[in-house]
Each structure stands twice: as structure tokens, then as C-alpha cells.
Amino acid sequence: MPVKTTKKVTNKKVVKEETKPAVEVKPAEEKKASAKKAIAAKKAPAKKAEAKPVEEKKALAKKVTKPAVEVKEEVKPVEEKKATTAKKAPAKKATAAKKAPTKKAEAKPVEDKKAPAKKATAAKKTPAKKAEAKSVEEKKASAKKTTAPKKIPAKKAEAKPVEEKKAPAKKTTTKKATTKKVTTKKMTKEEQYAKLSLDTCLDLAKAMSMDVTRDSIIQQLILNPDVKSVSKDLINKYQLTGKFNFEEDGYDEGLVEVLVSKVFETADIKPQKAEDLQADVNRALNYTFTDVVADGDEYKAQFDTMRKVLMIAQHKDIHDSKKLDEEIGIDVEKFVEEFMNLAYSVLKTWKYEDVDYYEHFIYAVLSQLEDLHDTYRNRIMMDVADLYILHGDYGLGDADYGYILRENQIKDYIYYRYASIYEGVDKDKAKQIANQALQFVDDRFTYYPNIITVLEG
Template sequence: MPIKTTKKVTNKKVVKEETKPAVEAKKEEVKTAEVKKATKPAVEVKKEEVKPAETKKAPAKKATTKKAAKPAVEAKKEEVKSAETKKAPAKKATTKKAAKPAVEVKKEEVKPAEAKKAPAKKATTKKATAKKTTKKATTKKTTTKKVTTKKMTKEEQYAKLSLDTCLDLAKAMSMNVTRDSIIQQLILNPDVKSVSKDLVNKYQLTGKFNFEEDGYDEGLVEVLVSKVYETADIKPQKAEDLQADVDHALNYKFTDVVADGEEYKAQFDTMRKVLMIAQHKDIHDSKNLDEEIGIDVEKFVEEFMNLAYSVLKTWKYEDVDYYEHFIYAVLSQLEDLHDTYRNRIMMDVADLYILHGDYGLGDADYGYILRENQIKDYIYYRYASIYEGVDKDKAKQIANQALQFVDDRFTYYPNIIAVLEG
């Protein structure tokens, strides 16, 4: 700005020396023309400069215009006076030069006004920011309050889980369990806490998982077993409802593989209900159970074992394993029947294992029975005869071993000789 002013002053001096007489001759005309021309650019500039100020802040419009206008007028007066000393040909140059200082003065005047407005803007922004911050802070506090209010205990969270979700979490804990496998365990032992404890011990879950970190722990096992117990038909049935089912079982005649299989399922379910009544009533003698439910329990147990032995020869190995555990649970509950059918059920199960190819387990069961019994003729006969359809050489070998303990005084001696000569 100072450099421009110096150049203009130098030009003005030159003009004064060269054109002084001409200016005096036409003073009035030049003055009028110059005022008009000088005023127009100044006004246009003012409009352009004032518009941004108006857009930014309406209240500051009047103050800015007044402050900017005064210096502009003063500038005009100085310009007119200078123009009086110039020639007519220098009109255009003078007009342009006169307009520039007006613009410069306006810029200088507008800048302070803008500087004053800026702090006000920042202050407003700060207030707005402060309000937003306060709102955010309030929202956060409210959210935290809601979360705290809705927080549930571990037991409450477990209670809201579905059975399928519990089973999925059990898999995540490396438990190889299904709803059916848990039902089977509950049938043998309908106590939820006892079955849960057995599962925790079996899979070594104590202290292995942390609820806060993993979302589950060993406490989930009891929840799972409890949900299975609640949703499955494993509760004791009324005695009168069982009587018709037991009567049907005692009168059933073997027909074919399919029909016998369906009957086995039905009798298994009935026997399960009989067992559960005995467990809940804490009955350990079949005669006492007869009086409780009005059926011949021993006859039903024998019929059930006969049907199972026939059907399970063609079923899967896993079915044999489950039957073994189930029938031993029945005989362990009814102690008088255990003493009567202990050897018979062990041989039945051993035969079924041999027929399904598990010779090691079948042989081990027979070896145990032979060691525990003094009268061995029937046991040897059963043992040898089951191998006749599997391995005849082994069947003859077993019959030959029997002759060390069995002679013609024993009931099943002829049967053992028949296997040996067969």
C-alpha cells in the first residue's frame, strides 16, 4: 500500500506542471464529470465489499456500511481536488487511479469489522460445541445407566438360554453330548444334580472355563441337564396308565423283525417308567413294586429281556451298549431280581457283543461268569454255542475246555458234546 501511494504522488506532480492552465479553464466541467465517474466505481466497490459482510452477519450490516462509507467520501474529495489539476486527456487514467485508492481504503476499513465479527463467531461456535458436548455426555451417562439397570446375573442369563443354545455351548466346552444321550442318563438316574456332576467330572470342566471371559462355565451343565429333564418325558407315570401297557407286553407274541423292533421300543419305554417309579418311591424289591403299581414286575422284566435279546442281534452295537446300562440299572434298583437274573443278563449281553464282532468284551464277560460260578455246564454251553455261527473252530475249542469241568452228570453235557462233534 505505501509503495502504490508514492507512485501516484509522483504522477500527480508531473500532471500539475504540464496541465495547470488547461485545468483552470474548464474547472467546473471537469469537477462535475470527475465526481460522477469517481463516485460510481466507489459505490460499486462498496456494494461488492459489503455483500460478504451482510451474508456473514446481518446485524453488522449498518455499522460496516457507515464505517466504510466515510473514508470513501473523504477519498473522493481528495481525488476530485487532484483531478482539478489534470488535463482532459488524462481523464481515463485519473479515473482508474482514483478508483483504486477507494478500494484500498474500503479493504482497510472492512478488515477491522471482519476481525470484530470473527471472535463473535468463534464464541458462538464454542457455545454450540459446548452444547453438543453436553448432549453427548448426557447421552453417554443415560446409556450407562440403562446398561447397569439391565445387567443380569449369570443364573438369569443361563435361564434365558434355549435348549439348542445350551447344547451348542456344551459343544464349545468340548462335551460330546446330545439331548438323547442326556435323556438316557436321566432314565438311569433321574436326579439332575447327580447327572450334571457326573458330566462335569467326565469332561473335567471344573475351573476350565470362566463365565466373564468365555460366556459359560461348568455351571451351564446343570442348566442343560435341567432343560432336558423339563422337556423330555422322563417323569414317573401314574400306576393305572402303566397296567394296560404291561398287560400288552406280557401277551405279545414274536412276529417279525420290524414288528418286534417296534414292540421293543414300546416295552423299553414302559420299563423306563416302571424303573422311575421304583426310584422315586425308593423301592428295591419287585414284590413291593407289584403292590405299588399293580403289575407282575418280575414277569415283565423277563419278557422284556427275551424281546431285547432277540431284537438286538440285528440292531447296532450302540444299541447293545445302551441296553446293557439300562437293564443293569433296573436290576440294581430291584435287588431281588438282580440275584435271580444276574448271570442270565451277563450272558445275554456277552452273546450280543460277540455277534456284533466285539469278541474281546464278550470273551471277558464269559470268563468272569465262569470264574464266579461253581456249576459251569450251562455257561460253557452258551459260550460255545454263540460261536457256532461266528467261528466253528473257536466254538469247538470252548466245548473242549468245558470237558475239564463238565461230565455226563451235568445237565448240559450232551449239548457241549454236540458242539464238539458238530
């Protein structure tokens, strides 16, 4: 019995002795080694991770990004080798391995910093850098190409038309220069004057200190339709003989006759002799009203004749119709009255602007001939007021009649005219005007019955 127990104990002890080192010793060493390796592995990548961003930042500043990544890939195999050696070495070697990689890691980034700079300059050595350099160069090249084609064709497009425009311009200038030389040699002074316009002649006349206008020359031509005679009068008046030289100034006294002849040719009213003017006035005095068209044509003809009469009176400084009769041999007062009758009849159907134009013209005639102004002042004012009312300008027509009524003591005829013109426009207003007239007009006045007719109508 004791023998059996010893065998069992010994077997247990043997088993315990064999299993304890395998279970207890080896795992402890492996745990320590793995812990140390983990610590070493943590420290080494931490420093490398810190170094890498710095390198990457500097590499980005230099516009070289991918080479820094490649350097990191080259460093990793070294780390792996060190890690394998650290596994084989004991704990002391592992600590030494910790210090060694830190120094190498610190030393290598300096080399790595220098390496990208060198590699960036020599971009042809590595294929990765070539790819990057090519992509960067392609981007720059594409940017330049996109801008360059815009600038180059624009410059070419601008340069060509300028050259093309300049070329014909130079040719034309040379041609003009030659033509000027030819004209000065071949064309006479009279031929050059003939090519001038009327406005240019008037401007040159002002340059010669002549105070003349187209209308003033027409007035002289009405009195004396001889162009040469009027030209001599102007030359003598402004003392132009020998004062200007055509070769130096571009004009001389010969321009005056050219100016007068151009005015004569372009005048709306052709200057006439005294006998011609008398014939026109006699025809106007014998005219009888026919129809709207014929009356309109006659009004235009008489308007032109009346303008000639006014110009003569203004040029001769005549303010009395009797003196003007002696000057031109016509009955001016009869002609003015006939003209006003025709105008009053025709302008009822014409435009408002024609009435306005006639008003200014007839007042100019009456202002020049003062004796006729006193005689026909009220009559012409009522004529114009009637025409304004018939054309719808009641305000201006009423204002004219109001002025006439205030300025005259005898009001029966004025009220009758005022009320009768509104009969065809506004009967109520016509009756209102006739009723107002009864405050100043009674049966003693000549036109009292006419006013009563309007009031009862």
C-alpha cells in the first residue's frame, strides 16, 4: 500500500514540475516582451507621425506632395526590420532599439527634407515625381494655352483691321492732296466760289466783317433785283475792295456777288420789279371767292405779295401806308383789307398752327404801318379770336375778346361778334354772352337787335 501512494505522488510532482515552467515562466516573459514591444512601437510611430506632418507641410509649401509620401513608404521597411530585430533581442536590446530608431528617425527627416528639394529640381529621376511634374506642367500649360489663344488671336484680329484701315486712309489722303493741288492749279477762283453752299458763303461774309443775313439781302433784292448792283452796294458799304486776298485768305470781295446770286436763286419769294409787284396787287384786289381749294391757293399768293410789301416798308423805314403807296405805286390799305378778308375765310378750315402763323405775320404788317394799326386793330384782334375759338382754343379766344371789351367804350358790335361766333360751337354760351351784353347795350345801339336775336335763338 505505501508503494502505490509514492508512485502517485511522484507522478503528480513530475507532472507539476514539467508543467509549471511551461505554464508559469514562458507566458510571463512573453507578456513582458510584448509589452515592451508595444511601448517601443507606440513611441516610434508617434515621433514619426509628428515628423511626417511637418514634412508634409513643408512639402506642400514647395508644391511637392507625393514625394513626401514615398519617403515615408521607404522608411517603413526599416522600421519593420528594427521591429523584427527587437523581437529577437532581449529586454536590454529592446531598450537600445528604442533609442536607436529615435535618433535615426530624427536624423532621417533632415535627409528627407533635403531629398524632396533635390528630387523636386530633378523631376525626371523617379516615375512618381515625373507623373506629378507632368500633371503640374500640363495644368500650367493648359492654363497658358487657354489664355494665350485668347490674347494672340485678339491682337492679330485687332492689328490686321488697323493696318487695313490705315493703308486706305493713307492712300485717300495722298489722293486728296494731289486733287487739291490739281484744283488750285486748274480751277479758277469763280469755279471754287460756285461750289460753295449758301451757308458757307454767309459764314465767309461774317469772316469779312459783313453784317448781312439772307433776309436782309432779300429785302435789298426786292427793291433792286439786280444782283451786280446789290453786290457793289455791299462792297462799298463794308469797304471790301482790296481788303482780302484770295490766295492768302481764301476769299475776297468777289465772294459778295456769289453770295447775293445764291440768295437770289434760293429765295422763297423771288424779288420783283415795281411793275411786277403792282400787277400782283391789282390781281389780288380783283379776286372773287370761289371754293376752298382756289381760295387757299390765292391766300398763299397774296401772303407772298404782302411779305414783299412788308420788306419794302421795313427796308425804306416807312411807317405810313400813304408814303408806301407813293413808293411802290399801289393802294396798300385796300390790299391789306382784302388780304385779311381772304385769310379769315380760308383759315377757318386750315390748321391751328396756320392761325398762329398768320397772327404773328399780320401784326408785323400793322406794327410797321402805324396808320393801319389804328384802323384795323380791333378788327384783326376779333378775327384772330374767332379763328382760335373755331379751332377749339376757347381760353385764348375769350381772353382776346375780354381785352377788346375792356379797351373800348362802344361794345355792341364786339358783343355781337363774340356771341355770334359761339352760336355754331356752344349755343348756351352764346346766349350767356348776349345776356351779358344787355348790361352795356340797349336799343340805342346799332347791333342791339342782333344781340337780341342771338339771345332768343
